[in-house]
Amino acid sequence: MAIALSGTVAPAIAADDAGAPPLLHAMFQDHAVLQRDRPIRVWGQAHPDEEVRVALAGKRVRARADGDGRWTAELPALRAGGPHVLNVEAGGRRQVVGDVLVGDVWLCSGQSNMELQVWRALDARAEMAGAGNDRIRLLTVPQVADVVPKETFSEAVRWDPVNPDTVREFSAACYFFARELQKTVDVPMGLIDAAWGGSRIQAWTSGEALRTLGIYDGELDVLARYADDAVAAVGDWGALWQDWWSARPGVAADDRPWDAGKPAGQWRQAPAQLGAWERWGVPELADFNGMVWYRTRVRLTAAQAAQGAVLALGPADEIDMTWVNGRGVGSTYGAGAGREYALPAGLLHEGDNTVVVNVLDTYRDGGLAGPASAHALRFADGSSAPLDGGWQYRVVPPELGTPPRAPWQSAAGLSTLYNGMIAPLGRYGLRGALWYQGESNTFEHDRYAQLLRVLRSDWRARFGDGLPLLVVQLANYGAAPVAPSESDWAALREAQRQVAAEDPETGLAVAIDIGDRYDIHPSNKQELGRRLARLARHVVYRETLPASGPVAKAAGRDGDAVVVEFGDVSDGLVAYGGAGPIGFELCGDETGSCRYAHADVRGDRVSLNAPVAGAATRVRYCWADSPVCTLFDGAGLPAGPFELPVSP
Incomplete structure (x- = not known):
C-alpha cells in the first residue's frame, strides 16, 4: 500500500535546467523544521563534480558533488527561531525554500496505534476544529516498503503547518505529544510520522543491523536474491518455509500439504463462497486465529500450460504462503489487496495442477476471499482458468506455532519499512524518536527485548549517538482476567520495561490504564500525548520530575x-x-x-x-x-x- 500526498514543491529552479531534479533532498521544503543547537546537515543532488553553495540565516557554506552528483554540506548550529530562507545554488540553478523554522524535530514511528489519525481520536471533531499552530509542522512519510534502502521518497512529501485540514490525517499520538510538550518547551516542533498498521519491529530495522543477531541470515540472503530475481527467491523461500513446517514437533515425515500428490491430514470441503472462515458455521473456526491450509486443482490444456502465467488470488486475511505444483510462488502480508504471483517457466503442465495456500490470521476475520471464481490462472494470451473446481481446507493446531514471514513482506518482513520509510529520511537532524509498536510481535515476546535494543542502536547509527527513544508500553486490550495466567502481551510489556530501564536515553510511557478492552486501537491519544510529553521532559530535557508514574x-x-x-x-x-x-x-x-x-x-x-x-x-x-x-x-x-x- 502507498499513500500519495497532495501538493507540490516550489524549487525555484532556473529555466535553462528545468528538467533536472531539485538540488535539495525532499526533506528540505517550505515550512520545514530543522533541529536546533547542533550542526545542520543539508544534502541533495547536483551535476557531478559541481560546486554547491548553501545559505541559511546568514550562514554560508560550500560543498562539491561527487561523481554521482550527490552532495552534502554542514551549516553551523542555530538557536530555535525563524522563519528563515534556505538558499542553494549550483551552476546555473537555484532552489529557494522558505518559511523554515529551527526547533526540535521528532520521529514518530510504529504500528497502527501510532498511525491512528486525529480524526479517529477522542473528541476528534473539536480537536480538528480547534487545530491551528504555525509552530508545529507535520510531515507524513508515504507508506512504502522496499527490499533495498532508498535514498529518497518514491512519492511526494511535504511539510505542513498545523491547521484543521492538515492535522486530520496525521498521527494523533504524535500531534498531541508535541502540542503538550510545547507548553513547557516553547520552541517550534517538527513532526515526522512514519508508521504502518500491523508492522513488526523487524521491518523497521536495517538488514545490516538484523544480521548482527545471527538468527535471520537465511531470510536476509533470500531478501538479497529477491531484489535481483524475485521468482527464484520465492522458490528458495518456499523451501525454507517447508523446512520450518517439517521441523515442527508432531508433524509426520510424510505431512507435506504443498505436495501435488495425495496430502496427509484431515481435509474437508470448503464453502464455495470461501470468505472469512469465522462465518462458515464451523465451531472449530468460529473464533479461530491461526493457520488454515487451502487446496484446489485446476485442469489445463497443453496450450495453456505452455504459456507464461500469473496466479491471481483474491485478498487473504492476513498472510499467505502459496505453492503451485509443490513449488513456492509467493507470500504477501495484508488483508486488503489481492495477490498476483508470476510462475516460473515450465512449472505448469497439461492435466491437473495443484494450488495450495497456507493462510495465517492473527486478528479478527481470517481466510481467502471469495467466491472461488475470484481466484484464477491468467495466461499470456489474455485467457484465464478460474480456480472454481472446489477448495478443500485443513485447520492447523495452534500448538504448531507461528511460521516465519517472507522477508520481502511489507509490514511483516525484514528491513522493508526501514528501507522504504526510514532510509529516505537520510540523516536528518532529530531531537528524539517516539516508538509505539509491539502488538504484532507478542507471539515472539521472548525475542522482543533483543530486537528493541537492535532497533535503538540501528537508529542511533543513522540519526546520531544517544538519540532519545520514548517507548509506549502496550495498552490493555482484551477480556479482563479472572485468575492468574500467562500472557504474551504482558511478557512483551516486560521486555519493553527492561530495555527502557537499562538506558538513560530511553524512556517508557505506561498506558496500561488508557487502553480499550474491546478495541485494540484506544482513542484516548490525548492522555497518551501528555504522558509522552512528560517522559520527554524527564529523559530529553532533564527535568527533575518522575518520568511516568510509580x-x-x-x-x-x-x-x-x-x-x-x-x-x-x-x-x-x-x-x-x-x-x-x-x-x-x-x-x-x-x-x-x-x-x-x-x-x-x-x-x-x-x-x-x-x-x-x-x-x-x-x-x-x-x-x-x-x-x-x-x-x-x-x-x-x-x-x-x-x-x-x-x-x-
Whole structure:
C-alpha cells in the first residue's frame, strides 16, 4: 500500500535546467523544521563534480558533488527561531525554500496505534476544529516498503503547518505529544510520522543491523536474491518455509500439504463462497486465529500450460504462503489487496495442477476471499482458468506455532519499512524518536527485548549517538482476567520495561490504564500525548520530575509478607476503588504457580500476603492482556506492569 500526498514543491529552479531534479533532498521544503543547537546537515543532488553553495540565516557554506552528483554540506548550529530562507545554488540553478523554522524535530514511528489519525481520536471533531499552530509542522512519510534502502521518497512529501485540514490525517499520538510538550518547551516542533498498521519491529530495522543477531541470515540472503530475481527467491523461500513446517514437533515425515500428490491430514470441503472462515458455521473456526491450509486443482490444456502465467488470488486475511505444483510462488502480508504471483517457466503442465495456500490470521476475520471464481490462472494470451473446481481446507493446531514471514513482506518482513520509510529520511537532524509498536510481535515476546535494543542502536547509527527513544508500553486490550495466567502481551510489556530501564536515553510511557478492552486501537491519544510529553521532559530535557508514574524498584521479604518498594512516586501511592490495590501476584519458579495476593499500601511500599508468600520467588503486577490494575500515585499516574524476583 502507498499513500500519495497532495501538493507540490516550489524549487525555484532556473529555466535553462528545468528538467533536472531539485538540488535539495525532499526533506528540505517550505515550512520545514530543522533541529536546533547542533550542526545542520543539508544534502541533495547536483551535476557531478559541481560546486554547491548553501545559505541559511546568514550562514554560508560550500560543498562539491561527487561523481554521482550527490552532495552534502554542514551549516553551523542555530538557536530555535525563524522563519528563515534556505538558499542553494549550483551552476546555473537555484532552489529557494522558505518559511523554515529551527526547533526540535521528532520521529514518530510504529504500528497502527501510532498511525491512528486525529480524526479517529477522542473528541476528534473539536480537536480538528480547534487545530491551528504555525509552530508545529507535520510531515507524513508515504507508506512504502522496499527490499533495498532508498535514498529518497518514491512519492511526494511535504511539510505542513498545523491547521484543521492538515492535522486530520496525521498521527494523533504524535500531534498531541508535541502540542503538550510545547507548553513547557516553547520552541517550534517538527513532526515526522512514519508508521504502518500491523508492522513488526523487524521491518523497521536495517538488514545490516538484523544480521548482527545471527538468527535471520537465511531470510536476509533470500531478501538479497529477491531484489535481483524475485521468482527464484520465492522458490528458495518456499523451501525454507517447508523446512520450518517439517521441523515442527508432531508433524509426520510424510505431512507435506504443498505436495501435488495425495496430502496427509484431515481435509474437508470448503464453502464455495470461501470468505472469512469465522462465518462458515464451523465451531472449530468460529473464533479461530491461526493457520488454515487451502487446496484446489485446476485442469489445463497443453496450450495453456505452455504459456507464461500469473496466479491471481483474491485478498487473504492476513498472510499467505502459496505453492503451485509443490513449488513456492509467493507470500504477501495484508488483508486488503489481492495477490498476483508470476510462475516460473515450465512449472505448469497439461492435466491437473495443484494450488495450495497456507493462510495465517492473527486478528479478527481470517481466510481467502471469495467466491472461488475470484481466484484464477491468467495466461499470456489474455485467457484465464478460474480456480472454481472446489477448495478443500485443513485447520492447523495452534500448538504448531507461528511460521516465519517472507522477508520481502511489507509490514511483516525484514528491513522493508526501514528501507522504504526510514532510509529516505537520510540523516536528518532529530531531537528524539517516539516508538509505539509491539502488538504484532507478542507471539515472539521472548525475542522482543533483543530486537528493541537492535532497533535503538540501528537508529542511533543513522540519526546520531544517544538519540532519545520514548517507548509506549502496550495498552490493555482484551477480556479482563479472572485468575492468574500467562500472557504474551504482558511478557512483551516486560521486555519493553527492561530495555527502557537499562538506558538513560530511553524512556517508557505506561498506558496500561488508557487502553480499550474491546478495541485494540484506544482513542484516548490525548492522555497518551501528555504522558509522552512528560517522559520527554524527564529523559530529553532533564527535568527533575518522575518520568511516568510509580516504578517498582525491588521486592523483598518482611516476615511472612513480600514487600515491593516503589520509586518515582508523586504525592504518595494510592489505591483506586478499594482499601488496597489489586492486580498483584506472588509466584514460584514453575509456570502456573502464580496466585493473587492481598495488597496494602504503606507509604511508598506495597505489602503482599498470600498462602504462597513464603515460597514466592517472583512478584508480578498487571500481568494479563487486559489486566485490572488500581495502583496509582497522587498525580494520577499508574504503576506500570512488571515482574521482579523476590530478594531474600
